[in-house]
Amino acid sequence: MLVVMKNDATAEQVEAVIAEIQRLGFRGVPMPGAQRTAICIIGNKGPVEDTGLRALPGVKETIPVTKPYKLVSRETHTEPSVLTIGGIKIGTGEPVIMAGPCAVESEEQALTIAAIVKEHGAQVFRGGAFKPRTSPYAFQGLGEKGLKILDKVRRETGLLIVTEAIDSESLTAVEKYADIVQIGARNMQNYSLLRLAGQMKKPVLLKRGFAATIDEWLMAAEYIMSEGNPGVILCERGIRTFADNTRNTLDLSAIPSIKEVSHLPIIVDPSHAAGRRDYVIPLSRGAIAVGADGLLVEVHHDPAHALSDGMQSLYPEQFTELMREVKRLKNCL
Numbered sequence: 001m002l003v004v005m006k007n008d009a010t011a012e013q014v015e016a017v018i019a020e021i022q023r024l025g026f027r028g029v030p031m032p033g034a035q036r037t038a039i040c041i042i043g044n045k046g047p048v049e050d051t052g053l054r055a056l057p058g059v060k061e062t063i064p065v066t067k068p069y070k071l072v073s074r075e076t077h078t079e080p081s082v083l084t085i086g087g088i089k090i091g092t093g094e095p096v097i098m099a100g101p102c103a104v105e106s107e108e109q110a111l112t113i114a115a116i117v118k119e120h121g122a123q124v125f126r127g128g129a130f131k132p133r134t135s136p137y138a139f140q141g142l143g144e145k146g147l148k149i150l151d152k153v154r155r156e157t158g159l160l161i162v163t164e165a166i167d168s169e170s171l172t173a174v175e176k177y178a179d180i181v182q183i184g185a186r187n188m189q190n191y192s193l194l195r196l197a198g199q200m201k202k203p204v205l206l207k208r209g210f211a212a213t214i215d216e217w218l219m220a221a222e223y224i225m226s227e228g229n230p231g232v233i234l235c236e237r238g239i240r241t242f243a244d245n246t247r248n249t250l251d252l253s254a255i256p257s258i259k260e261v262s263h264l265p266i267i268v269d270p271s272h273a274a275g276r277r278d279y280v281i282p283l284s285r286g287a288i289a290v291g292a293d294g295l296l297v298e299v300h301h302d303p304a305h306a307l308s309d310g311m312q313s314l315y316p317e318q319f320t321e322l323m324r325e326v327k328r329l330k331n332c333l
């Protein structure tokens with residue numbers, strides 16, 4: 001349930017409503033809006049008896065929330081959320097481009113690719129230091145050493161850093177160095193990791209699980225938000241289907257579906273969806289056209305020798321072309 005306060009409700013009246021919600025055995029999370037504050041009740045398993053709440057000073061009305069997710073829902077936050085992260089805004093309609101290699105391989109590799117993507121307009125550098133690989137024999141990432149390289153990339157280029165945490169241990173390390181902490185497809189339903197990510201101060205890029213429905217994905221985001229972290233960005237990266245022409249099937253319908261029911265920003269990763277670089281530009285065009293708030297793209301200066309996902313990494317010239325097309329498309333939209 002949502003308790004909507006009057007326009008002129010005081011901070012004390014908001015506090016009193018939260019205290020009453022607590023007395024009822026639930027939690028009240030204030031959601032300040034442009035016009036007025038609403039307080040979302042969480043922790044209830046069924047409908048809440050609202051007569052006492054409606055009678056409190058400053059309360060305008062109470063609205064039942066019909067979805068199983070609450071904090072991520074448009075029912076509790078009608079306007080799209082805009083996240084401000086180190087000077088960039090995500091969710092404004094202007095696409096934010098996050099680009100870089102699949103994995104950080106060396107300082108030289110990371111700095112070379114960072115210079116390329118920065119020159120052509122990326123705002124965020126991506127690169128995994130902890131890699132969740134299908135094979136235990138594949139390159140697993142440089143770990144903390146990789147995070148230190150990413151820190152250097154930030155200092156030298158001014159790009160923000162997004163990098164993945166794969167478990168609670170790496171989360172502690174990643175939180176120290178990253179501007180945005182990525183939770184990957186394989187961990188989308190790792191509820192203990194989601195809770196820990198919810199307790200951090202850093203925003204989270206939550207990728208869609210291979211076989212997750214929209215509701216399951218939003219419930220995963222709800223785990224993060226219910227722990228107090230409002231900074232969640234969703235990332236559609238393709239799902240498992242019977243189709244084998246691509247590595248995964250990019251579900252572009254997820255973007256309007258998410259925007260209909262949630263206020264969270266959503267970006268698209270065409271690289272892990274396609275699995276091949278020649279499809280990345282066309283899929284990116286589609287993503288921008290359906291209203292994605294940004295792209296997460298793999299780029300490598302020498303993909304033939306990349307230690308992971310070389311096949312789907314754009315050549316620098318292709319990244320330049322992608323940026324040109326995104327700009328053109330945005331103008332024509």
Ligand code: PEP
Nearest residue numbers: 102184185186207237272
């Ligand atoms: C990645 O971004 O490098 C990655 C491993 O992505 P996903 O979790 O979508 O497979």
Ligand code: MN
Nearest residue numbers: 102298308309
């Ligand atoms: Mn990858």
